[in-house]
Amino acid sequence: MAAPITSPRGAWTSLYGLSLILLLCLAATLPYPERTRPVNSVLLGALCGFAWACALRAFMAAVVGAGSEVHWLNTFGFILLPGTLTGALLGYADRLRRHGREPKRILALAPLLFAAVLFSNPLDMPSLLEDGVGGGALGVPTLGILGGYAVSGTGTRRRIAAGLVFLAGLAVWFGTATAVGGPSFALTTPHGLWATTLYDTLLITLALGVSLALMTRRISSRREQPAQGRPTAQAGPSPGRPGRVGRADRVGRADRVGRAEP
Numbered sequence: 001m002a003a004p005i006t007s008p009r010g011a012w013t014s015l016y017g018l019s020l021i022l023l024l025c026l027a028a029t030l031p032y033p034e035r036t037r038p039v040n041s042v043l044l045g046a047l048c049g050f051a052w053a054c055a056l057r058a059f060m061a062a063v064v065g066a067g068s069e070v071h072w073l074n075t076f077g078f079i080l081l082p083g084t085l086t087g088a089l090l091g092y093a094d095r096l097r098r099h100g101r102e103p104k105r106i107l108a109l110a111p112l113l114f115a116a117v118l119f120s121n122p123l124d125m126p127s128l129l130e131d132g133v134g135g136g137a138l139g140v141p142t143l144g145i146l147g148g149y150a151v152s153g154t155g156t157r158r159r160i161a162a163g164l165v166f167l168a169g170l171a172v173w174f175g176t177a178t179a180v181g182g183p184s185f186a187l188t189t190p191h192g193l194w195a196t197t198l199y200d201t202l203l204i205t206l207a208l209g210v211s212l213a214l215m216t217r218r219i220s221s222r223r224e225q226p227a228q229g230r231p232t233a234q235a236g237p238s239p240g241r242p243g244r245v246g247r248a249d250r251v252g253r254a255d256r257v258g259r260a261e262p
Contacts, residue, residue, distance in 0.1 A: 009070040012080070016054035023051055041095035042088050045209075049087015052205060053080045056140075059198050062191075063181045078120055082113035086209075093213035107213035108148060111141035111206060143169040143203055148210025166207060170200050 003010035026039060026047075057079050061068040089110040093103035117137045143166055150163030177185040177192060185192040 003070075007070075008072045008075055012054065012057060012070055012075055015080075016051070016058070019047060019051040019054060022047060041091040041098065043091070045091015045094065046084050046088040048209070049090070050080060050084045052087065052202065052209075053083020055198065056083065056202055059195065059202065060136075062195055062198075063185075065182070074117070074120060078117040079114070082116055086110040086113055090209045090212050097212065097215065103213050105214060108145060108210050110213070111144050111210065114141050139169075140203070140206070144206030145210050147203065147207025148212075148214055151207060152211040152214035166203070170203060173199050 003013070005011055005014050026044065029039075057070075057075060060079075061070075089107050093107040096103040114137045146162040146169075147166035150159050150166055153159055173196060174187065177187065177196060181192075181195065183189075185195055187193055187196060
C-alpha cells in the first residue's frame with residue numbers, strides 16, 4: 001500500500017489519512033457549544049464524502065488484491081471527486097434543514113455522481129459492466145438512496161420495501177464474499193471480517209447521509225426558539241396582579257432613567 005506521495009497511490013493514501021485525522025479533530029469539538037464550531041455544513045459534508053470515497057477505494061483495492069492499480073484519472077476523477085461532491089450536496093441539504101428550510105429532494109440523488117465512471121471508457125462500456133466496476137457504480141449509490149429513503153420516515157409501504165431491498169444488499173455480501181474476493185474474504189478470517197464490516201459501514205453511512213435530503217422535519221435554530229423551561233419576561237402589569245408593575249418593567253424603567261441622566 002505504501003508508495004511515494006507523488007504517485008497516485010501515495011497521494012490517495014496520504015489524503016485518506018489526513019481526512020481521517022481532520023474528522024477526528026472535528027469530532028473532538030462536539031462536546032462544546034454549537035456556536036463555537038464554525039465549520040460549514042457543506043465543507044464538512046465534502047470532507048466526509050472525500051473520506052468515504054477513499055474508504056470505498058480501499059475496499060475496491062482489497063477486492064482486487066495485489067493486482068490493484070491506482071491511476072490519477074480513475075481514482076481521483078471518478079471516485080474521490082464524485083464522493084467529495086456527493087458529500088458537499090448532502091451537507092448543503094443539512095444546512096438548509098438547520099436554517100428551517102426544506103431541502104430539495106433531488107439532492108438525495110447526489111450519490112449517482114459515481115455513475116460518471118461509466119464514461120471513463122465510453123467506447124467500451126460493456127467491459128465496465130462485466131468487470132464489476134460499472135455495476136458497483138450503479139448498485140452502491142442505488143442501495144444508499146433506498147436506505148436513506150427508508151430511514152427518512154416511517155409508516156409507508158414504499159419505505160418498508162426500500163428498507164428490505166437495502167437490507168438485502170447488506171446481506172448479499174455474506175453469501176458472495178468468497179466468490180468476489182477469494183478465500184481470504186471468508187467471515188471466519190480477520191481479513192474477511194474487516195472487509196465485510198467496511199462494506200456494510202459504507203452502505204449504512206451513505207444511507208444516513210442521503211436521509212438528510214429526504215427528512216421532512218426541520219431543525220429550528222436555537223436563536224429562533226426560546227429556551228424551554230425559562231419563562232419570558234412580559235411587558236405591562238404582572239399577570240394575576242392588576243395594577244402592580246412586574247419586575248421586568250421596574251428594571252426597564254430603571255435602565256431608561258439611567259440613560260436619561262447626564
